[in-house]
Amino acid sequence: MSSKISVTIIARSVAAALACILLLTGGALAGATKAQVKDTLTLRTGPGMRYDQTSTLPVGAALDVQRCMALWCLVTHKSQQGWAARDHLSFGKYPRGFMSGPKMAHVLRGSxxxxxxxxxxxxxxxxxxxxxxxxxxxxxxxxxxxxxxxxxxxxxxxxxxxxxxxxxxxxxxxxxxxxxxxxxxxxxxxxxxx
CATH class of the missing domain: 2.60.20.10 (Crystallins)
Incomplete structure (x- = not known):
């Protein structure tokens, strides 16, 4: 069996396991961070372009972000779960662009x-x-x-x-x-x- 086929089988097994967890938890995993789709977004079975596409989400779709790593985030939208390119997500209230999360008032206080x-x-x-x-x-x-x-x-x-x-x-x-x-x-x- 080639290594590419093995990776595909493993990725699909992981995706199936994640889908089961999603179904058992009713679609809402505790502690998720909210985000919005800022550009048309393709969900994938793993964190990278080499993984299979599972669905496409429109601009403005609300997501629950479970975890991010470098350039990819594991997200949930309604009954769909998959990996999304981080540069297509906005962590603010509305889609505003890459890393546009909430603006925090940093108070420089002292010692x-x-x-x-x-x-x-x-x-x-x-x-x-x-x-x-x-x-x-x-x-x-x-x-x-x-x-x-x-x-x-x-x-x-x-x-x-x-x-x-x-x-x-x-x-x-x-x-x-x-x-x-x-x-x-x-x-x-x-x-x-x-």
Missing amino acids: GKVCFFTGTKFTGASICSTTGTVMPDLALYGYDNAFQSVKIEGEVSVHACRDFYFGSWCETIAADQPVLNRYLRRGLSSYRVW
């Missing part, structure tokens, strides 16, 4: 530190950072999607995002949160302390 905890109410393992710290990919430190609460000490704020390199949904936090909001709780992948 202090921000501590993220793996447990709610400031419990469990933690990472603390001071003003100026930039953590673009928590997976490199073994803490991707691990945190559930944040404590702010002093005059700082933190710009926290669901995906690495500040992609997807982000929030600026300037006060303690014993439980992170539903988009960041066990979904935080990057942050910057101001």
Whole structure:
């Protein structure tokens, strides 16, 4: 059996497994980030042009983004799930262009530190950072999607995002949160302390 046929069989098996999960969860997976289609979008069975096309979505279609990697995102639209080219998605309220997610008011506050905890109410393992710290990919430190609460000490704020390199949904936090909001709780992948 050639390696191209093996990859196709594996990709279709993964797509079938994802479809079963989608059906069992009623089409809505917890913690998904919202996005819009900004250009006509082709869904594929895997993250790349070499994977088979499964469907096409129109401009403005609402999507749930499960996870992004470099140039591709795993998305769900109604009963359809597949991989979409990231440059065809808008993470803002309306389709506005590449990486046009919500505009955050970054408040430069001063000195202090921000501590993220793996447990709610400031419990469990933690990472603390001071003003100026930039953590673009928590997976490199073994803490991707691990945190559930944040404590702010002093005059700082933190710009926290669901995906690495500040992609997807982000929030600026300037006060303690014993439980992170539903988009960041066990979904935080990057942050910057101001």
